[in-house]
Amino acid sequence: MRREINDQGKLLIGGIPASVIAETYGTPVYVYDVARIRQNARAFVQTFKKHNIPAQVAYASKAFSSIAMLEVANQEGLSLDVVSEGELHTAIRAGFPVEKIHMHGNNKSLAELQMAVEYNIGCVVVDNFYEIALLTDVLAEKEKSMDVLLRVTPGIEAHTHDYILTGQEDSKFGFDLSSGQAEKAFQLLNANDQVTVKGLHCHIGSQIFETSGFTLATQKLFETMKDWRERFNYNADVLNLGGGFGIQYTEEDDPLELDQYAIALIDEVKLQSEKLNYPMPEIWIEPGRAIVGDAGVTLYTMGSIKEIPGVRTYASVDGGMTDNIRPALYQAKYDAVLADKMHQPAEKEYAIAGKCCESGDMLLWDVKLPNVEPHDLMAVFSTGAYGYAMANNYNRFGKAAVVFVENGEHQLVVRREDFEEITRLDLSYTKQEENNY
Numbered sequence: 001m002r003r004e005i006n007d008q009g010k011l012l013i014g015g016i017p018a019s020v021i022a023e024t025y026g027t028p029v030y031v032y033d034v035a036r037i038r039q040n041a042r043a044f045v046q047t048f049k050k051h052n053i054p055a056q057v058a059y060a061s062k063a064f065s066s067i068a069m070l071e072v073a074n075q076e077g078l079s080l081d082v083v084s085e086g087e088l089h090t091a092i093r094a095g096f097p098v099e100k101i102h103m104h105g106n107n108k109s110l111a112e113l114q115m116a117v118e119y120n121i122g123c124v125v126v127d128n129f130y131e132i133a134l135l136t137d138v139l140a141e142k143e144k145s146m147d148v149l150l151r152v153t154p155g156i157e158a159h160t161h162d163y164i165l166t167g168q169e170d171s172k173f174g175f176d177l178s179s180g181q182a183e184k185a186f187q188l189l190n191a192n193d194q195v196t197v198k199g200l201h202c203h204i205g206s207q208i209f210e211t212s213g214f215t216l217a218t219q220k221l222f223e224t225m226k227d228w229r230e231r232f233n234y235n236a237d238v239l240n241l242g243g244g245f246g247i248q249y250t251e252e253d254d255p256l257e258l259d260q261y262a263i264a265l266i267d268e269v270k271l272q273s274e275k276l277n278y279p280m281p282e283i284w285i286e287p288g289r290a291i292v293g294d295a296g297v298t299l300y301t302m303g304s305i306k307e308i309p310g311v312r313t314y315a316s317v318d319g320g321m322t323d324n325i326r327p328a329l330y331q332a333k334y335d336a337v338l339a340d341k342m343h344q345p346a347e348k349e350y351a352i353a354g355k356c357c358e359s360g361d362m363l364l365w366d367v368k369l370p371n372v373e374p375h376d377l378m379a380v381f382s383t384g385a386y387g388y389a390m391a392n393n394y395n396r397f398g399k400a401a402v403v404f405v406e407n408g409e410h411q412l413v414v415r416r417e418d419f420e421e422i423t424r425l426d427l428s429y430t431k432q433e434e435n436n437y
């Protein structure tokens, strides 16, 4: 895996020693190599450009949303996928062009739809009948119009290395294609002259290493598009194939290069368009993990070390499931090093524990490292997606800081939450005069 090391055996992130960042900002700290974010974004954007395919690459901001991140996404010409008022608010605060924002969600609230309509965002990805009713009311009340995509479930569940064909998908998201739900939703929306149905959307899974699930989904959606063209004289301008492009967490992972995913989609959409004599739709995608995942590293300081002879050695970090819940939640695997001992052989096996009061708070179960001592600096790789985004305050730990590194410079982009901030929303129950409603 890609690792930058200097002559003193120190890990570099974007050219800067990890130890400099840890000393400057404390630990735990999320560090992003911004050049890598840009490179990932460009792999998608440039591939569509090179093939002369009108496209939108919408960064799925659920993977990591912050003002700085959305500024970079905008600089790179990405569109944006938001799923809540909070994500939309962040986008607005970051000055993200509203016409390039798409809103998702399987239970969008009235307030979320009102906000989307008030800000004139680019498109709402409509998910269910309840939402159609809400959106219809909001548009009528505000006398506005909205472009929408119809989210459908094509009956394909893609996993890292394979996909499952389910016919009728058991999913909380979107309209089922096989039962006629999608068609009914389309007719409702298409009959509303304040709504323009731009096309169809599907999202088949996350951390996918193969292109076959995407190509199959493309075929399914084209079948529907062809059917609707014949029966309703409807032409889809946009085909949104969602996100889910896999990244490397450990040596065991073998994802494709990002441009290969884009090429596979382009090839299949072209093929289907030609085969069915269907005008080539714009291709939209929504990568989250693939944009930020491998650009992020989390730095921790090692603390207590507990050896259970013949069983394992636990080495604890100053963070854990509060900054990275993925190992506890999904048994997700990561790779880690001691950032200042890169020249020392990694000979000893450790179980890396977090500091939450919970046995399941483990970051890695078995990682080979040089001899670990208290105060060593540990770097866990590929933590850029769904790390800070899913951070929490369990045990009332404050959320870690986020630092961007680029061109030999480092900059704080999200402040560390201190313990005063942990109580900032608390109100007294016994001393009413201190309550501040």
Ligand code: LLP
Binding pocket: 060, 063, 081, 104, 203, 205, 206, 207, 242, 243, 244, 245, 286, 287, 288, 289, 290, 326, 330, 385, 386
């Ligand atoms: N589009 C839609 C409609 C989605 O639901 C998602 C992710 C994406 C795009 C972006 O997927 P990505 O490219 O990042 O795989 N918390 C989990 C991942 C949940 C993904 C949810 N939806 C994790 O940490 O692995």
